[in-house]
Amino acid sequence: MTDDRKGHDATRHDAGTPEYEQATGGWGSLRGVGRIVGEANPSAAALKILARQNKPGGMMCTACAWAKPAHPHTFEFCENGAKATLWEVDRRRADADFFSRNTLTDLRDLHDHDLERTGRLTDPLRYDPESDRYLPVTWEAAFAEIAAELCALDPKESVFYSSGHAGLEASYLYALFARAMGHQNLPQSSNMCHETTSVNLLRFIGTPVGTCTLEDFDSCDAIFFFGQNTGSNSPRFLHVLKAAVERGCRIVTFNPLRERGLVEFTDPQNPIQMTLGQATRISDRFYQVRPGGDIAVLAGMMKHVLAAEDAAPGTVLDHAFIDAETMGFAETVAAVRAFDWAEIEAQSGLTRAMIEEAAAIYLGSERCIGIYGMGLTQHVNGWLNLGMLVNLLLMRGHIGRPGGGISPVRGHSNVQGQRTVGVGEKAAHMPADKLRALYGIEPPEDDGMNAVDTCEGILDGRVRALISLGGNLVRALPDRQRMEDAWPRLRLTVNIATKPNRSHLTPGEVAFLLPCLGRTDRDMQATGEQSVSMEDSLSHIHGSRGPADPPGPQVRSEVAIVAALAKAVLPPNPALDWDGWTADYALIRDLIERTFPDDFAGFNERLFQPGGFYRGNPARDRNWATESGKAEFTTPTTLSALGEDPGAGMTLVTLRSNDQFNTTIYGFSDRLRGLEGSREVILINRDEMARLGLIEGQIVSLRCLIEDGIDRRVGGLKVTAYDLPARCVAGYYPELNPLVPLGSHERYSGTPAYKGTPVEIIA
Numbered sequence: 212m213t214d215d216r217k218g219h220d221a222t223r224h225d226a227g228t229p230e231y232e233q234a235t236g237g238w239g240s241l242r243g244v245g246r247i248v249g250e251a252n253p254s255a256a257a258l259k260i261l262a263r264q265n266k267p268g269g270m271m272c273t274a275c276a277w278a279k280p281a282h283p284h285t286f287e288f289c290e291n292g293a294k295a296t297l298w299e300v301d302r303r304r305a306d307a308d309f310f311s312r313n314t315l316t317d318l319r320d321l322h323d324h325d326l327e328r329t330g331r332l333t334d335p336l337r338y339d340p341e342s343d344r345y346l347p348v349t350w351e352a353a354f355a356e357i358a359a360e361l362c363a364l365d366p367k368e369s370v371f372y373s374s375g376h377a378g379l380e381a382s383y384l385y386a387l388f389a390r391a392m393g394h395q396n397l398p399q400s401s402n403m404c405h406e407t408t409s410v411n412l413l414r415f416i417g418t419p420v421g422t423c424t425l426e427d428f429d430s431c432d433a434i435f436f437f438g439q440n441t442g443s444n445s446p447r448f449l450h451v452l453k454a455a456v457e458r459g460c461r462i463v464t465f466n467p468l469r470e471r472g473l474v475e476f477t478d479p480q481n482p483i484q485m486t487l488g489q490a491t492r493i494s495d496r497f498y499q500v501r502p503g504g505d506i507a508v509l510a511g512m513m514k515h516v517l518a519a520e521d522a523a524p525g526t527v528l529d530h531a532f533i534d535a536e537t538m539g540f541a542e543t544v545a546a547v548r549a550f551d552w553a554e555i556e557a558q559s560g561l562t563r564a565m566i567e568e569a570a571a572i573y574l575g576s577e578r579c580i581g582i583y584g585m586g587l588t589q590h591v592n593g594w595l596n597l598g599m600l601v602n603l604l605l606m607r608g609h610i611g612r613p614g615g616g617i618s619p620v621r622g623h624s625n626v627q628g629q630r631t632v633g634v635g636e637k638a639a640h641m642p643a644d645k646l647r648a649l650y651g652i653e654p655p656e657d658d659g660m661n662a663v664d665t666c667e668g669i670l671d672g673r674v675r676a677l678i679s680l681g682g683n684l685v686r687a688l689p690d691r692q693r694m695e696d697a698w699p700r701l702r703l704t705v706n707i708a709t710k711p712n713r714s715h716l717t718p719g720e721v722a723f724l725l726p727c728l729g730r731t732d733r734d735m736q737a738t739g740e741q742s743v744s745m746e747d748s749l750s751h752i753h754g755s756r757g758p759a760d761p762p763g764p765q766v767r768s769e770v771a772i773v774a775a776l777a778k779a780v781l782p783p784n785p786a787l788d789w790d791g792w793t794a795d796y797a798l799i800r801d802l803i804e805r806t807f808p809d810d811f812a813g814f815n816e817r818l819f820q821p822g823g824f825y826r827g828n829p830a831r832d833r834n835w836a837t838e839s840g841k842a843e844f845t846t847p848t849t850l851s852a853l854g855e856d857p858g859a860g861m862t863l864v865t866l867r868s869n870d871q872f873n874t875t876i877y878g879f880s881d882r883l884r885g886l887e888g889s890r891e892v893i894l895i896n897r898d899e900m901a902r903l904g905l906i907e908g909q910i911v912s913l914r915c916l917i918e919d920g921i922d923r924r925v926g927g928l929k930v931t932a933y934d935l936p937a938r939c940v941a942g943y944y945p946e947l948n949p950l951v952p953l954g955s956h957e958r959y960s961g962t963p964a965y966k967g968t969p970v971e972i973i974a
């Protein structure tokens with residue numbers, strides 16, 4: 212039996228399994244951009260947009276939420292940001308003519324990649340069940356009919372989803388519209404993503420978002436990196452990490468996969484690195500933790516810190532900080548001491564020596580940052596993943612210290628900002644007193660539905676109408692088969708979108724597909740050209756202007772669509788000036804400022820401040836807006852983040868490739884993992900293949916082991932040897948979503964446990 216524990220040396224790799232041989236970045240990323248330019252067929256003008264991307268006064272990338280620096284690079288975009296832009300400025304059109312030629316039954320045969328590649332939506336469309344086609348409709352008729360449908364329902368039967376694409380202006384109006392109508396069913400993509408953060412960081416340190424800013428990365432000594440794939444999902448962050456490493460900061464990474472970007476990076480903007488083929492090693496230590504094993508890792512690290520304190524009392528922990536600023540330390544310490552190393556090793560899949568080595572780096576560092584992504588949030592015990600990371604940082608006072616803090620890496624470009632301006636199912640997301648004072652609206656008191664509640668409501672008939680401002684819910688949600696079957700039972704579906712996707716092919720009884728401008732498009736309204744705004748992962752707000760010609764004369768902005776719908780639905784109210792707001796978005800920004808004065812003071816004046824303007828963070832200043840008024844230690848109750856031990860089965864992790872943005876599949880090259888050609892694969896290590904009697908290339912099925920009367924399986928998956936820990940398999944999202952049960956989600960926030968489904972492999 213070989214030792215299946217993987218770690219220490221970032222350059223070690225299982226021979227005989229695919230690997231990308233070059234560093235992330237470099238020529239490979241330039242070729243990646245080149246390929247998508249070829250595929251997307253953009254105009255020359257479109258290419259000019261890239262040069263203004265993520266620069267002050269320019270267009271803020273539609274892909275990830277990574278920070279936009281005040282002093283950008285010549286090209287402040289990455290391979291995947293370029294793909295997102297070029298995908299949006301596509302010259303192809305999915306216009307009324309296209310839809311008249313294709314029934315939805317025909318379109319369902321298209322692969323998701325080919326469906327979106329049909330091009331930009333250009334005409335408002337209404338589904339005609341008779342001919343099974345979307346047919347053109349006027350905007351006015353669409354708004355009138357949607358309003359009649361919504362008004363015929365109890366407001367609480369309607370759900371307004373949004374997916375983190377729309378700017379702050381449209382998002383604020385959407386959140387206001389829902390509450391004025393009488394519901395706060397405002398699920399958002401973060402319900403499938405960083406809701407674990409929004410809910411649990413708030414409980415632990417009194418802020419729903421990260422505490423770091425870019426400056427912290429200039430002075431940190433160590434970064435502990437958990438479950439975030441920077442090379443694919445936020446590549447511009449690699450520049451920041453590279454600079455930190457070059458100044459001597461040490462990066463310690465925990466991830467079941469040796470994600471290439473966290474191993475080595477060649478800066479495509481550095482002529483010397485490019486010419487000489489040099490690369491910067493990113494992770495000093497890389498540990499291939501088992502999925503769900505991070506609580507055990509962090510418990511082990513904390514044990515080592517406590518042992519060091521025992522050996523030299525008063526010198527290791529930050530006692531002054533713990534005494535003055537925190538709660539619950541003694542109970543947490545007692546629980547951590549009670550865990551034994553054998554169990555920590557078993558759960559983490561790492562040796563005690565590896566965990567102590569990581570803890571020694573922590574002990575040797577004055578300023579530490581904890582970074583994380585979906586590897587921590589998308590687990591049943593995601594709360595404890597975060598709690599333990601916060602615990603580790605609090606032990607030596609790393610939160611609220613320059614160069615230290617906790618930094619979740621957010622997903623969609625404006626997912627964090629939408630929540631800041633009231634998009635969210637909780638009453639607390641929008642201040643009721645402000646709604647009363649500004650608009651005379653009495654908002655509902657009870658919380659609305661998040662994404663999982665919405666699914667349950669669609670299944671049991673409580674939800675009758677679903678409006679989607681962007682996104683592709685039927686593909687993104689768990690339990691896809693059940694959800695796709697339930698979707699057509701909805702009375703009303705309205706999709707406001709840039710490009711066609713699967714969710715548009717499961718219409719409700721009455722269904723509309725409405726084309727909107729994307730962020731790359733120029734937005735002309737009655738008072739002239741408009742800007743929109745967004746908030747990045749580090750809580751900085753940026754204005755954005757799209758320079759591209761809109762894809763067609765009928766296409767309207769998200770602000771215009773939301774405002775027109777609201778106007779059609781709500782009774783007249785002189786305080787709700789939907790037309791005036793559509794004409795001039797600065798008026799909306801004034802209202803955002805009046806609703807959230809602490810975050811948005813001077814919003815319009817600061818809109819184009821280079822680097823964005825910071826909206827502040829109380830925990831950063833050691834103001835703990837928690838129940839106790841202190842930072843809370845979290846007492847661990849288990850060492851596993853998994854809801855269910857897979858027993859004799861395997862834990863399934865669902866991944867994004869380097870060639871997709873969520874459900875948008877740009878292509879079939881997962882270059883940074885050395886995987887090409889197919890997404891219908893399961894990744895598994897060679898020893899496990901031998902143990903299970905599987906051979907490379909064999910076609911198998913996966914079956915979910917959660918027994919609740921529903922059979923969940925996906926077949927046609929090619930066995931692919933890959934460098935992974937034992938007892939886990941990995942595959943792609945969204946293909947494997949039918950395997951993830953709706954009921955399997957993070958305990959406090961409802962974030963689906965997409966990284967921890969117990970499965971068996973059926974040969």
Ligand SMILES: Nc1nc2c(c(=O)[nH]1)N[C@H]1C(S)=C(S)[C@@H](COP(=O)(O)OP(=O)(O)OC[C@H]3O[C@@H](n4cnc5c(=O)[nH]c(N)nc54)[C@H](O)[C@@H]3O)O[C@H]1N2
Pocket residue numbers: 274275276291404405437438439440441443444445465466467468470500501502503504505583584585586587620621622623864865866867868869871872873874966
């Ligand atoms: N190009 C591109 N960029 C994107 C996206 C995209 O699809 N494509 N999506 C955007 C969105 S909405 C989001 S939320 C972010 C997502 O970005 P990430 O947070 O990076 O999410 P994932 O790609 O799902 O990958 C999570 C990582 O966690 C690891 N992992 C899985 N399970 C565990 C575990 O139990 N423990 C640990 N320590 N690690 C684990 C996986 O190997 C993987 O490297 O990216 C955003 N940016």
Ligand SMILES: Nc1nc2c(c(=O)[nH]1)N[C@H]1C(S)=C(S)[C@@H](COP(=O)(O)OP(=O)(O)OC[C@H]3O[C@@H](n4cnc5c(=O)[nH]c(N)nc54)[C@H](O)[C@@H]3O)O[C@H]1N2
Pocket residue numbers: 327374375376377400401403404405585589622623680681682683684686687688707708709710711712727728729730769865866867872873874875943944945947948951965
């Ligand atoms: N198994 C598994 N499932 C997952 C995940 C996982 O890791 N594993 N990750 C989850 C996560 S983190 C997330 S965030 C969700 C993502 O879920 P969603 O946010 O719902 O999905 P997207 O794929 O981002 O939505 C893409 C669609 O948005 C539309 N769109 C693009 N740009 C715009 C725009 O500017 N305006 C408007 N109105 N529409 C636009 C286009 O029509 C496009 O087809 O998926 C979740 N699902």
Ligand SMILES: [Mo]
Pocket residue numbers: 400401403404405622623
């Ligand atoms: Mo996300």
